[in-house]
Structure formats: C-alpha cells, structure tokens
Amino acid sequence: MKDAVKVARRMGLISRSVQRDRRPTLDELDRLIGHFIDRWKKVPQAMPMHKVIAFALFSTRRQEEITRIRWKDFQREHRRVLVRDMKHPGEKIGNHTWVDLPDQAIQIIDSMPKGKAEIFPYSTDAISANFTRACKFLNIEDLRFHDLRHEGISRLFEMGLNIPHVAAVSGHRSWVSLKRYAHIRDTGDKYASWHGLPTVIKTR
Numbered sequence: 001m002k003d004a005v006k007v008a009r010r011m012g013l014i015s016r017s018v019q020r021d022r023r024p025t026l027d028e029l030d031r032l033i034g035h036f037i038d039r040w041k042k043v044p045q046a047m048p049m050h051k052v053i054a055f056a057l058f059s060t061r062r063q064e065e066i067t068r069i070r071w072k073d074f075q076r077e078h079r080r081v082l083v084r085d086m087k088h089p090g091e092k093i094g095n096h097t098w099v100d101l102p103d104q105a106i107q108i109i110d111s112m113p114k115g116k117a118e119i120f121p122y123s124t125d126a127i128s129a130n131f132t133r134a135c136k137f138l139n140i141e142d143l144r145f146h147d148l149r150h151e152g153i154s155r156l157f158e159m160g161l162n163i164p165h166v167a168a169v170s171g172h173r174s175w176v177s178l179k180r181y182a183h184i185r186d187t188g189d190k191y192a193s194w195h196g197l198p199t200v201i202k203t204r
Contacts, residue, residue, distance in 0.1 A: 058104035060152035
C-alpha cells in the first residue's frame with residue numbers, strides 16, 4: 001500500500017490536501033451574527049445560528065462535535081466538556097475526549113435553554129446549509145464553517161498560550177496536526193472588546 005501511494009503521488013494522481021488559512025474578520029462575524037439574530041427574532045423557534053457560530057469560534061469545536069455535546073457532558077466546576085467521538089485518524093468511534101472550555105464558550109452554554117439532552121440539538125447538515133446560505137447572501141467569499149476552528153485556535157496562540165494549553169482546548173494530540181490550524185497574524189486578543197459576544201449571550 002505504501003509503495004502504491006508513493007507511485008500515485010509521483011504520477012500526480014493524489015496529493016496532500018491544501019492547507020487553508022482563511023480566517024473571518026470581525027466585520028464578517030458581525031454581519032453573520034447580526035443576520036442570524038435578525039432572523040431568530042422573527043422566527044424564535046429557528047436554530048440560534050449566532051450562538052452556534054460564537055461557540056464554534058471560542059470552543060474551537062467542529063460542527064459535528066458541537067451537535068453531540070450533552071448537558072451531562074458539561075462540567076462547569078472543571079471548566080471542561082466531554083467531546084464524544086472526536087475526529088481522529090485511527091479511532092472513528094469511541095474516541096471520547098475531555099477538553100477545556102474558555103470563559104466565552106461557557107458563557108454561551110449558559111445562555112442556551114435546557115429543553116433537550118444536547119446543548120446544541122441541531123443537525124450538522126442544517127448548520128452547514130445555514131452558514132453557506134448566509135455567506136452567499138452577505139457576499140462573504142470563501143468562508144467555511146470549519147474556518148471558525150482555525151480562527152479559534154489561532155486566537156489562542158495569539159493570546160500567548162503555549163502548545164499544551166491550546167491542545168487542551170482543541171483536543172489535538174500532536175503538534176504536527178495542531179500546527180495546521182495555527183495561523184498567527186497578530187498578538188493579543190482581538191476579541192477582548194468585541195461587542196458581538198455580549199450580543200449573542202443576551203439573546204435567549
């Protein structure tokens with residue numbers, strides 16, 4: 001198999017995936033969150049995508065992981081949450097991992113209703129479709145939901161956290177895989193005075 005992969009790469013039949021470094025701007029996030037809050041106010045029973053987006057950003061969680069988090073998996077006293085079946089190349093099922101939660105992610109959880117077992121009881125297809133449609137409507141180009149994870153991890157590095165601390169939040173087990181998400185462009189926390197988070201939290 002290894003020899004076949006080498007030959008296929010030489011022939012150009014396969015190649016390594018291109019690493020993305022797309023990060024949303026604060027203006028793009030403001031527009032997305034404003035768009036979904038306006039829609040949510042008109043249709044209160046709609047999925048609160050503004051909260052899902054903010055949680056993905058600050059928790060660094062993938063969308064499928066977000067939808068699997070249960071209230072019983074949230075340990076406030078330890079500031080952590082159990083991520084079930086976390087993506088891992090060698091373990092597709094049963095790879096449950098405890099990860100740390102930044103303060104902002106905890107605040108978003110606190111703003112969610114407790115009507116169901118899951119904190120975010122929505123489907124990944126619905127999240128993806130809503131995000132894609134909103135970006136198109138708002139003329140936000142080449143932004144994917146997964147880019148929020150890149151943004152969240154890069155933010156932690158820009159704040160000065162070291163590799164073990166960032167990995168404790170992201171759930172990565174090695175620097176080789178974690179560094180794909182680290183796109184450091186500045187220092188400090190650009191979200192320290194961001195008005196978007198308080199707006200998200202106060203909507204219930």
